[in-house]
Amino acid sequence: MDFRSLRSLDEVLAALAELGDAACVLAGGTDVMVQLGRGEIAPQTLVHIEHVGELSAISCNGHVRLGATATHSSIAESPAILNSYGSLAAAAASVGGWQTQSVGTIGGNIANASPAADLLPPLLVHGAVVSLSSASGSRTLSIDQLLTGRRSTACAADELIVAVDLEPVGARTADAFVKVGRRSAMEVSIVALAVRLTLDETMTTVTDARIALASCGPMAFRATEAEAALIGTTLDDDALRAAGAALGNRAQLIDDVRATAAYRRRLIPRVLGKAVAECRQTIVNRSESQT
Amino acid sequence: MMSVSLNINGRDRSVNVDGADTLLDVLREQVGLLGTKEGCVEGECGACTVLIDGAPVDSCIYAAAAAGGRQVTTIEGLARPGDYSPIQQAFIDGGGVQCGFCTPGFIVTLTALLRRNPDPSRDEINNALSGNICRCTGYSQIIEAALLVAAAATSTPTPAGAVAQ
Ligand SMILES: Cc1cc2nc3c(=O)[nH]c(=O)nc-3n(C[C@H](O)[C@H](O)[C@H](O)COP(=O)(O)OP(=O)(O)OC[C@H]3O[C@@H](n4cnc5c(N)ncnc54)[C@H](O)[C@@H]3O)c2cc1C
């Protein structure tokens, strides 16, 4: 198998234009190398992008932008992410072990589009916009436009994910990520959920709610019905029950090696309740620390 | 096949690899360094952990060609016979080794942790070790060994980096 380790974005885009389907982009390789080892893929050429310096930065000029090769370790440790996008930092810190996090990247997690990809729920609730480039031009897609199905995205063979932009976080807004696996470490999730919640000035009524789930269908998704069940409420028990039910109805649950569909159905409302409570607590704590 | 120049334990080596060859296979079969172990070959167990530019990486799922031009440190780069690093000595003193198959991976990961943080808490140690599996010790002796080194670091201040050379 050929291997091209490239140093600049232009070189990568030229290689992808030349090779098309025969190329496989290699970032941290934590998915690609496992797939190669299992014989699931057999590309002609690996196009290695880890050393393309311009792709790895996490910057915050007005809004937060993550380069495609930002690693899970760098995301979990970034002050900008920890301050405003705690759910994303928590998700990155839950991907495999330290060895997986030191090389695994956000671009790889998105492009691989696993039904259990942990970074996708936080990216969905934060309205992430993905920048794609090819030798013939650039375009942007929202993360939900990019995801097209189980392990499939709208990223063409000659395109590279170059960066991910996050929507700014306004006042009285907080997020949370809750992942349930069979054990606490090194587990692919049974359910992974992110919530982004905004309260009104009295800090009682929900003005915006965003909920996204992974491992509950062929691909990660935003659950708009459950969101609508929370907006305008004071997060009373009835509202939470309605949102939990809407979430369960929207999920396409299956029995697999990790859990049964019935177990997932019972779990979903509890995980939602936990994440919502965490968001509300963070908003309250922040306002108390300001006064 | 392509030629790649690797820096392994401070020495430059040129190896001939296929693009899909893993760093683990190249270390064991071409370079003859057998301290790095092959367990699951899927990134799950950490037996194959090496440092690449100081960060722990599972060499069984890392392409050898991707390591070109970078500093690779294996367990052999941390040990000198009779002159163990503090964490190696603590494994011996604290009974952290039983069959020993997982040990190189644990020592390499803990070396990376202690270089960044000479005095890690139990939680930080657990967290750092979540990608290393041991089927013999039940982990407690391993964690105690790391805590022994941490305790020594607080009682005799050493500059970060000098701890686990
Ligand atoms: C032991 C283990 C545990 C894991 N646990 C988890 C977990 O808990 N949660 C989780 O979500 N994932 C997990 N993973 C999967 C994996 O680590 C992540 O998906 C990781 O983020 C992939 O990033 P990478 O850089 O390693 O991708 P690679 O393997 O390099 O690439 C993955 C895919 O994305 C494509 N690609 C990479 N970068 C780009 C780009 N910039 N533009 C376009 N295409 C690109 C590649 O061609 C390939 O198809 C685990 C993996 C292992 C080995």
Ligand code: FES
């Ligand atoms: S052999 Fe590499 S992680 Fe198990």
Ligand code: FES
């Ligand atoms: S000592 Fe035997 S696997 Fe750890």
